[in-house]
Amino acid sequence: MGGNGMETKPKILIVEDDEDIARIQVFNLEAWDMEAKAIAYGGGVFHAIRQFGPDLVIIDIMLPDVEGFEIIRALRSRETTSHIPIIVITARDGESDRLKGLELGADDYMVKPFSPKEMVLRVKAVLKRTYEAHSRFGTKAQPLSIKRGPLEVDPKTFTAMLDGEPMELTRKEFDLLYYLLKNHGIVLTRERLMEDVWGYTSSVYSRTVDTHIRRLRQKMGRCASSIRTVRGLGYKFELASS
Numbered sequence: 001m002g003g004n005g006m007e008t009k010p011k012i013l014i015v016e017d018d019e020d021i022a023r024i025q026v027f028n029l030e031a032w033d034m035e036a037k038a039i040a041y042g043g044g045v046f047h048a049i050r051q052f053g054p055d056l057v058i059i060d061i062m063l064p065d066v067e068g069f070e071i072i073r074a075l076r077s078r079e080t081t082s083h084i085p086i087i088v089i090t091a092r093d094g095e096s097d098r099l100k101g102l103e104l105g106a107d108d109y110m111v112k113p114f115s116p117k118e119m120v121l122r123v124k125a126v127l128k129r130t131y132e133a134h135s136r137f138g139t140k141a142q143p144l145s146i147k148r149g150p151l152e153v154d155p156k157t158f159t160a161m162l163d164g165e166p167m168e169l170t171r172k173e174f175d176l177l178y179y180l181l182k183n184h185g186i187v188l189t190r191e192r193l194m195e196d197v198w199g200y201t202s203s204v205y206s207r208t209v210d211t212h213i214r215r216l217r218q219k220m221g222r223c224a225s226s227i228r229t230v231r232g233l234g235y236k237f238e239l240a241s242s
Contacts, residue, residue, distance in 0.1 A: 010127055013054035014038040015045055017064050028116040042066035049081060056127055061090040069104060076105040076170045083158055083171040085130045087122060089114060102208040105172050129199055146181045149239045151223055153178045162221055173216050180227060180237035189234040
């Protein structure tokens with residue numbers, strides 16, 4: 001989790017140039033026993049991450065120096081930050097913006113004006129989904145590593161191996177691969193994947209699933225064909241040799 005270890009408060013980094021909104025976010029997160037820090041410019045996000053060690057980042061899309069989408073893309077492309085969950089909170093409410101945010105790797109998307117209480121609840125939900133393997137959230141059982149042929153994923157260390165070599169996956173790609181392996185041989189609808197991997201119950205964003213499946217296949221080498229498309233339904237993971 002954050003730089004201070006498992007026993008400290010969750011750390012939330014806010015990238016928001018509106019001082020009033022940032023102040024509301026910080027106040028409400030801290031009222032719910034979290035540690036929050038706000039910065040106004042996207043260009044300082046990596047420095048803030050190194051200094052603050054956040055467990056989650058809240059990003060506005062419309063920033064004065066760089067578009068929030070570019071920050072998400074940069075965070076997801078670097079090994080040191082690809083695992084950090086991201087929530088977008090922005091005034092841009094178009095479906096194409098929501099889809100773009102999710103496809104780039106955001107874990108949730110909220111539209112301004114927003115309810116501070118809902119924001120806190122969504123932050124807590126994303127943290128719990130993302131770090132359910134850790135005892136901070138009182139999980140009853142540790143998730144087990146899974147090995148299917150040449151593939152092995154370990155949710156305790158967030159590592160995935162193919163033929164004994166580490167795979168460079170974003171956090172959401174890792175979650176998707178783990179869920180597919182866990183449900184080996186089972187047809188999973190896009191709606192079920194959105195609900196269980198992304199935490200969304202709407203089918204509106206099912207295109208996000210297709211995008212992540214395509215990217216995951218590109219990183220799976222000879223196992224790419226093991227993620228099979230079930231026309232009209234969704235996907236199924238089944239090793240070609242099984």
